[in-house]
Amino acid sequence: MTFTINREENILRFTINRPKVRNAINHEVIAGFESLVTSVHNDSTIQFVVITGEGNEAFCSGGDLSIFHGLQTEEDAFPMLNRMATALYNIATLPVPVIALVNGHAVGGGCEIATACDFRLVSSHAKAGFIQGTLAITSGWGGGTYLFEKLARQDIAMQMLCEAKPLLAHSLLDNGWATQLYDGNKEQALETFVHEMKQVEASVHRAYKQMLIRKWTEQKLLEQIKEEVKTCSKLWAADEHHEAVQKFLKKRK
C-alpha cells in the first residue's frame, strides 16, 4: 500500500508509505487523501487527524517526478494539480485539528501538504522548503496560498517561496513555519503535543476550526488556490520546467 490510514483512540493517522522515493505523491496517494477526508466527515468521534511519512528520511518529497514528468502541457498538468489542490483544501478544512508530523524532508508539494495542516510538529533533523522554484514552477497544490495566509511575516513567506530552498528545522521554528520541534521518537512527540489539547472537549476544537473555515470561506481562499493551480499549470508547460525535471531524473542511481 502506498498509504495507510490507522485509528489510534480518537486520532486518525494517514501515513504516506513510499519511503523508497522519499514518500513522493502518486495518483494512489492522492486517492488516499480523498478517502481520508471522507472517513473524517463520516465519523464524529475523530478528535485529531495526523499526516506523516513512513521511515525517518522524509515526510514527503512532493509530486512523483518519475510519473508526473509525463505531463507535458498546461492541459496535461492542470487535472493532477487541481485534484491534489482540492484534496488538500478538503484536508485543510477538515472539522478537526490536523497535525503534520514532519518526520523528515518536506519539500515541494510535501512542504505544501505540511503547510496546509493546522500544526507542524517537526523533527529536529528535518528540512522543509518550497523547492518548486528550482524546477521553474510555483507551488501548485495551494501551498503558496496557505503560506501567505499562515505565516505572520509576508516578507519571510515571499523569501521562502522565492529562494526555493530547504530550510533547517531551527530556521523553520524561528520563521514561524514550524509549530514545534522534537528530537527522537515521533510517537512520544505526538503524544506530548496533543496532551494539553486532549484535556479540552472535542466540540470546542471543532467550533474553533469552524471559525477558521468561515474566515477562509469569506476571503474566498479556495478561489485563490485555484488561481495558484492555473499559474503552476502554465509554468509547467515551459521548457525550463521539463529540462529541470529531466536533470533530476538523470541523476537517479
Ligand SMILES: CC[C@H](C(=O)O)C(=O)SCCNC(=O)CCNC(=O)[C@H](O)C(C)(C)COP(=O)(O)OP(=O)(O)OC[C@H]1O[C@@H](n2cnc3c(N)ncnc32)[C@H](O)[C@@H]1OP(=O)(O)O
Ligand atoms: C506542485 C507540487 C509539485 C508537483 O510535482 O506537482 C512538486 O512537488 S515539484 C517538487 C518535486 N519534488 C522534488 O523535486 C524533490 C526531489 N527530491 C529531492 O530533492 C531529494 O530526493 C530529497 C531532498 C527529497 C531527499 O534527498 P536524499 O538524498 O535523502 O534522497 P535521494 O535524492 O537519493 O532520493 C532517494 C530516491 O528517491 C527518489 N525520489 C526522491 N524524491 C522524488 C520525487 N519527488 N519523485 C520521484 N522520485 C523521487 C530519488 O530519485 C531516489 O531514487 P533512486 O532510484 O534511489 O535514485
